[in-house]
Amino acid sequence: MIHQLPEDLVNKIAAGEVVERPASVVKELVENALDADASTVTVEIEAGGKQLVRVRDNGEGMSPEDAERALDRHATSKLRALSDLHAIATHGFRGEALPSIASVSQLRLCTREESSPSGTEVEVHHGRRVHARAVGHPRGTTVEVRDLFGSVPARRKFLRVEPTETGHVAEALTLLALARPGTGFVLSSAGRALVQAPAVDGLAARIYQLFGGAALDGLVPVEGGADWVVARGFVSRPDRPGSARANLRLFVNGRPVRDRAVAKAVAEAYRGAGAGEFRGDAFLFLEMPLHLVDVNVHPAKTEVRFAEPRTVWVAVERAVREALSEGARAQAPRAVPASSARSDPARIEAAVETFLERGGRVAEAPRMWSASEPAAAPAPITTATAGPLTALGQYRLTYVVATDGEDLLLVDQHTAHERVRFEALQERAEKRAAESQMLLTPLVFTLPPRLRGLMQASLEPLRSLGYDLEPFGGDSVRVRAVPALLRAGDPAADLQAVLEDLTEREGSEWAVAGVRDRLAATLACHSAVRAGQPLNLDTMSAILRGLGRTAHPTLCPHGRPTIVRLPREEVTRWFGRGGWRRQ
Numbered sequence: 001m002i003h004q005l006p007e008d009l010v011n012k013i014a015a016g017e018v019v020e021r022p023a024s025v026v027k028e029l030v031e032n033a034l035d036a037d038a039s040t041v042t043v044e045i046e047a048g049g050k051q052l053v054r055v056r057d058n059g060e061g062m063s064p065e066d067a068e069r070a071l072d073r074h075a076t077s078k079l080r081a082l083s084d085l086h087a088i089a090t091h092g093f094r095g096e097a098l099p100s101i102a103s104v105s106q107l108r109l110c111t112r113e114e115s116s117p118s119g120t121e122v123e124v125h126h127g128r129r130v131h132a133r134a135v136g137h138p139r140g141t142t143v144e145v146r147d148l149f150g151s152v153p154a155r156r157k158f159l160r161v162e163p164t165e166t167g168h169v170a171e172a173l174t175l176l177a178l179a180r181p182g183t184g185f186v187l188s189s190a191g192r193a194l195v196q197a198p199a200v201d202g203l204a205a206r207i208y209q210l211f212g213g214a215a216l217d218g219l220v221p222v223e224g225g226a227d228w229v230v231a232r233g234f235v236s237r238p239d240r241p242g243s244a245r246a247n248l249r250l251f252v253n254g255r256p257v258r259d260r261a262v263a264k265a266v267a268e269a270y271r272g273a274g275a276g277e278f279r280g281d282a283f284l285f286l287e288m289p290l291h292l293v294d295v296n297v298h299p300a301k302t303e304v305r306f307a308e309p310r311t312v313w314v315a316v317e318r319a320v321r322e323a324l325s326e327g328a329r330a331q332a333p334r335a336v337p338a339s340s341a342r343s344d345p346a347r348i349e350a351a352v353e354t355f356l357e358r359g360g361r362v363a364e365a366p367r368m369w370s371a372s373e374p375a376a377a378p379a380p381i382t383t384a385t386a387g388p389l390t391a392l393g394q395y396r397l398t399y400v401v402a403t404d405g406e407d408l409l410l411v412d413q414h415t416a417h418e419r420v421r422f423e424a425l426q427e428r429a430e431k432r433a434a435e436s437q438m439l440l441t442p443l444v445f446t447l448p449p450r451l452r453g454l455m456q457a458s459l460e461p462l463r464s465l466g467y468d469l470e471p472f473g474g475d476s477v478r479v480r481a482v483p484a485l486l487r488a489g490d491p492a493a494d495l496q497a498v499l500e501d502l503t504e505r506e507g508s509e510w511a512v513a514g515v516r517d518r519l520a521a522t523l524a525c526h527s528a529v530r531a532g533q534p535l536n537l538d539t540m541s542a543i544l545r546g547l548g549r550t551a552h553p554t555l556c557p558h559g560r561p562t563i564v565r566l567p568r569e570e571v572t573r574w575f576g577r578g579g580w581r582r583q
Contacts, residue, residue, distance in 0.1 A: 018100040018299045021159060022049020022148060023168035025101055029143050030176050030185075031091035032098075033057035036141065039199065040184040043173060048165030048189075048453070050148055050156075058140040061113035067120040068132050071109070073099045088295050091255060096299055098143075103127040104155070105148045111141040126151040166453030167503050170194055174210055174449045175249060175256040178283060181206040187449065194452040196475060207234065207283065210475075212446030214492065215281070222284065224319030227311050230287040231319035236280030238270065238324065245500075246278045251285045252293055257304050262286075265313045269320035282320075286312065389548065391540035398531040400540045408566040413543060414531050415556035420546035421485055421524035422557045425465055429516060434466040435484035443479045444472055445492040451499045458499075461516035465523060467495070485527045498522045521557030 019025060026043055033041045036059030046052040062070060069075045076095035101107055102124040112119035119137025123130040126147075149156035159165060166189050177185045177197050187195035197209045208216045219234035248263050249256070262284070270278040292307040306312045389409065392401045400411040428434045447455055455462075455477065462469060466483030482491050501522045502515075529535065529543070547553045547562065554563055 018096055019104060019148075020300070021168060022053055022165050023172040024300070025049065025053050025105075025145055025148065026055065026169050027172045027176070028097035028101065029053070029055040029145075030173065032143075033059055033141065034176065034180060034183065035090045036060045038140065038183065040186075042186045043169070043188070045166065045169055045187075045189050048159075048162040049169050050159055050162070050165060051146065053145040053148070053169075054142065056140065056142045058138070061116070061140050062111040062120070063113055063116060064120040064132075064134070067109060067111050067122050071098050071102055071107075071122060071124055071129070075099075089253070089290060091301070101145060104152050105150065106146040108144040108146075109141070110135060110137045110144075112137045112139055114139050163454040163457040164503055166194070166457075167450040170449035170451075170453060175251075177210060178203065178206055178249060179251050179254050179256060189453050189456075192456060192471075193475075195449045203233065203283065203285070210446075211281075211448055212475075214445065218280070219283075220323050222319050222323040224315070224322055226315035226318055228288055228292065229312050229315035231284060231315050232287075233282070233284040235266070235282040235284070235320055235323060236278075238273075238275030240280070245504075246282075247280065248282045248284065252295075252304050253287060253290065254285075255295060255301070255304070257302055259304065261309055261313055262316050265316040266320055269317045270324065272317070273321045273324035275324055284316065284320075286316070288312075389544040391537055391544055393537075394535055394540065397534055400535070400543065402540075402544055407568050408571060410564045410566070411544065411547070412531075412556075412560070412562055413529050413533070413535060413540070414525075415528075415560050416547045416553075416562040417528035417543050418521075418524045418556045418558075419550050419553060419562055420543065421528055422521050423550045423552075425483075425485070425520040425524060426517065428466075429464040429520065432464065434464060436466040436468060436481040437484045437486070438468075438481045439479065439491065443491055444476050445479075446475050447477055447496060447499070449475075451496065451503065454499050454503050455495075458502075458515055458519060461519050464516060465520055469495075483523055483527070485523070487527060494526060497526055501525070517557070524557060 018028065022045065026045070026049065030041055030043065033055060036057060038057035038059035040058050042056045044052065044054040066077070072095075074095040098107070098109070103126065106123075106125045108121065108123045110119055110121045118134045120132065121135040121137075122132045149159070169189075170187060173185060173187050173195055177183075177195070181200050181202055184198045185195060186193065186197070195210070197206065200206055200209060204216060204221075207219070216234075218237050218240040220237050222231060222233045222235055225231045246263070246267070248266055250259060250262055251257070252259075266282055266284070267278045270276060288306075294305040294307075295301060297303040297305055389402045389404050392403060394413075395401050395410065398413060400413050400416070402409045402411055425434070452475065456471065459469070466481070466485075467479065468481035469477055469479045472478035477495075479491050479495065482494065486494055498519065502518055529539075535543075554561060556562055
């Protein structure tokens with residue numbers, strides 16, 4: 001029998017499309033604040049947003065009538081008629097966010113418009129309205145969300161650990177801060193500031209605030225387009241070492257979105273410019289007539305459809321490809337902070353000027369890895385091993401060909417070395433004897449916002465593995481020493497890569513448990529020899545000896561195999577010896 005679903009169930013089903021995790025709540029509430037012309041937005045979270053999300057703004061506020069009406073489904077001030085859907089300039093327009101959030105949490109909304117003598121408070125607990133009353137409140141709006149998914153335990157159990165959820169919240173706010181440089185943003189977690197970004201003049205200054213001067217110095221300005229599409233922003237310089245992953249932050253008419261076709265256009269631009277594969281960061285802003293882009297694709301408003309996708313693809317590919325050429329690096333926006341709070345105008349100005357004046361550099365050529373492990377008595381890889389492993393050579397600069405006197409073995413040089421270093425790190429951490437390399441001078445740098453919560457939660461495990469580091473006011477981190485096994489390089493980039501790897505891997509991708517062991521696995525991975533790296537026989541032999549001494553030699557900490565054995569009988573059969581012939 002077909003029957004009408006109750007309104008409470010309808011709201012919870014709809015909330016599943018809008019509210020995926022605490023970061024979704026932050027995104028929707030901050031977008032509402034921006035649509036209300038707020039000049040400052042403050043976000044506070046606890047337990048990654050699972051216990052509390054509080055968003056304050058100094059925008060226009062609402063009247064008592066609008067405050068109550070805002071919690072009704074499909075109630076909005078941003079659309080009046082069907083024709084308005086063809087020219088949406090605001091972040092929100094569907095009238096779904098607040099009622100969807102209120103249906104799966106305890107929500108309290110306090111607001112006051114300029115002309116009202118008092119504010120209004122409306123409280124809703126998991127879809128049930130508790131009260132609406134007059135309260136004192138400054139101009140603007142505060143929305144407080146507690147006990148997210150408390151009434152939907154099936155959804156709550158899919159939330160990740162606190163540092164992961166905090167990272168998603170920080171990334172959501174980072175995207176909106178990039179879209180609105182003229183608005184100030186603050187994010188704090190459990191009382192600790194993760195993002196402090198006062199209003200600035202221009203995208204370059206905002207990138208400097210959020211990611212630091214080194215990140216800005218590694219970018220190329222983009223300015224171009226085709227037909228009715230304007231493309232501007234920054235992309236990573238191909239001659240600078242960066243993230244191993246491509247990270248495109250895309251905005252269409254100021255709205256953060258995802259689009260695979262645009263991502264492919266960026267990748268094609270790198271290949272077309274002779275820069276190889278796209279790696280690192282890209283901040284791209286596309287501007288086009290409102291009626292040529294459809295933002296009403298998904299309730300989460302993170303997808304769009306273009307009236308002419310090919311025109312957009314050409315505009316992006318052409319603008320990025322031209323930006324990667326030497327001539328397109330001459331122009332970049334001048335950054336002048338609009339507020340001195342937490343930002344030094346002279347530092348930002350100097351960073352941008354350095355960015356404008358720098359010259360091209362050639363990436364370092366790869367070097368031969370030399371073994372540093374001391375020689376020791378070899379131990380068997382498994383109980384089935386006939387004798388000590390002898391390195392015979394290297395196959396495709398990736399696998400060590402070895403023999404135990406009986407069988408042939410192919411050893412993955414990266415995963416094997418990773419296992420050796422992982423167990424060494426584990427042992428030293430347990431003995432509190434991790435080896436560190438002191439830096440000549442302490443290094444102070446800025447971590448991306450999405451990694452700051454994870455770094456703070458991982459301070460003790462990082463220190464047990466050889467790091468000497470501490471938060472250094474606001475968005476900065478000070479590092480005095482790094483694990484001795486890390487190769488000479490950029491300590492800031494190394495630490496960022498370790499934290500990114502830790503936060504981006506899901507739990508099922510690890511063969512080890514616990515934050516310390518996962519950090520140790522990531523450090524081992526980043527310090528081990530790489531696939532494609534030429535090794536001499538001494539180095540290959542050292543890796544084999546180290547692998548033989550490990551407790552679990554057949555798998556790396558991420559669960560990948562280290563060894564494949566080719567039994568002598570199989571090799572004999574392949575060559576038709578011993579009465580066997582290959583089939």
